[in-house]
Amino acid sequence: MVKSANNMKEVAQKAGVSVSTVSRVLAGKTYISENTREMVENAAKELNYRPNVMAKGLKLGRSNAIALMIPSIDNLMFPDIVRGVEDVAQSHNFVVTLCNTDEDMNKEKLYMKKLSNMGVDGIVFATMRKNSDYVRSLHEEGFPIVLTSRNYDGKLDAVVINNLLSAYKGVSYLISRGYKNIAIALGDEELPLYQKRLLGYKKALEEANIPYKEELVMREVGTNDSFYPLTKDLLKNHPEVDCFFATNDIRAIIIIRALRDMGLRIPEDIGVMGFDDTQISALVDPPLTTIHQPLYEIGASAAKRLIFQIQHKQEKGNLALPKIEILETELIVRKSTK
Amino acid sequence: MVKSANNMKEVAQKAGVSVSTVSRVLAGKTYISENTREMVENAAKELNYRPNVMAKGLKLGRSNAIALMIPSIDNLMFPDIVRGVEDVAQSHNFVVTLCNTDEDMNKEKLYMKKLSNMGVDGIVFATMRKNSDYVRSLHEEGFPIVLTSRNYDGKLDAVVINNLLSAYKGVSYLISRGYKNIAIALGDEELPLYQKRLLGYKKALEEANIPYKEELVMREVGTNDSFYPLTKDLLKNHPEVDCFFATNDIRAIIIIRALRDMGLRIPEDIGVMGFDDTQISALVDPPLTTIHQPLYEIGASAAKRLIFQIQHKQEKGNLALPKIEILETELIVRKSTK
């Protein structure tokens, strides 16, 4: 195999100095005579020297890479989070490895096994679940980890939103607009974020003295698409429903489709509210009234915190105490509610 | 700093054998007595041994990672391509580093500098431009590279679609539906793919004996948003226009918005066709008639080819001759045309 034939040794030879000198000028931390510095820099440039990432990493005990675990980049929640992560990673001279897990724990474990020992210096998990113990034990070994969006318990760093409050704000708004019989479309209830959104919904109803009815809670069976029949069924049994609070934008879109196929107009006949404010929500018809999550900032903050932990560990030998960062959401009123 | 304290040496000690033996059983290629194999495997399991990616990479001269350069993951063209790349990478035991370049050559060069020497074993570029000479020279050094979507010239591997033919098919369909005055919304004309789509448009017109009119060509100024005023202006000056052929879906959506704001109904009053068939095109109103690009397959094929080249180089010492792979597109008729 043709070797890359481009290393410090060659630069050293060309410049007529030792490898250690080359290392020193390229690191640029210590004083070097102006003369040799120039020689080395020229030699490096002429040979188009590019440092060997692996060698450096092996020696220094770090890779300058972080990983980001997400369910799937196809889910419109994640492109913005990824951008946030990558932008701050880049500005700190880190590179990011993207891992799509499809919510498959085995896939995730495989990735972690491959990456945890020098593959990356830390991991952002947007995939945390109740039983992700392998994540916790990796953290206990002292491996830098930051959670986003999902489960968190105070033991690990996390950057999240206040789901209860956000749902509460949304549903309160609906009530303030005169809606009285609001159904809710829930996601995977194993995830605390959906439990919290349900709680927020309940709280808003309670505060308005609207009785909570279990029958108005739509629970996903399998995929998002299940909300299509669910919506039709619900409305058949409860024609009094005048609004749907969907716990994400895709569900809102599916509900709208079902409603339209029943001959209903949005928002004239019935209202629909989304959650997340992903890229599509402004583009669909009608543009969605929804709760904006600062996705980019979530990614950016998570990466910042992760890199902080990586450096902390590098310098002090251990991780800093975990911190939960809560970012603000915002109600975005568009055209899917009256 | 607390070292990860988990290496072959420890496993070897615990198992009472030498490091090379550990290496051998863990590699699993050569015969080892059943006895020691078991000892080693147990020791490894008990110590939760995870191989050091960097050490292995340095020794073997490969990282088992590939990079993917894209303009931005926010652009809905790319999530599917990324999934395609990652799925095949994963199945070949590679990991993928995602690089958002924002079409910024300096950012891209920085990434390449950082990744080219052992950072990754090869790169998929979805960002190729006329003047991306640094990509070509990296390739000439023998570095595995595959292009997608953009420029290509036969010197580098590429997986693409036939843009001319696809546009031709699309516009021919429009003509067959009775549209006679079709405007076109072009993208960055430095990119051959848009030149080709224009050519396809022209060819379809020509074949139908419809004269090509330069005035019906809308050229982007700055961002996609420029098509909003552009559309209004065009229609003011050319009220005879009965259809817009947009060279991507986002542009189609913006045009639709402009048209609606002028009081026009789609498709009753005027038609709009998109291109790409990204995730949103089925979700917007009206759902877009568009040209489907097999985005996932593009990513998957590119990754396959890249890994092939990496292995070829590994085994034979040089790259295989470049190959251009052309994937099929498909006309998707939805509701934005009559």
Add this chain to the structure above:
DNA sequence: CTGAAAGCGCTAACAG
């Protein structure tokens, strides 16, 4: 200010 030497963790001859 600079060179020699050791070693990060792993694999691959080379012996035996």
Add this chain to the structure above:
DNA sequence: CTGTTAGCGCTTTCAG
């Protein structure tokens, strides 16, 4: 079948 040894390319003492 297994141990010893060298070395991947780099950084970092330790001398000088």
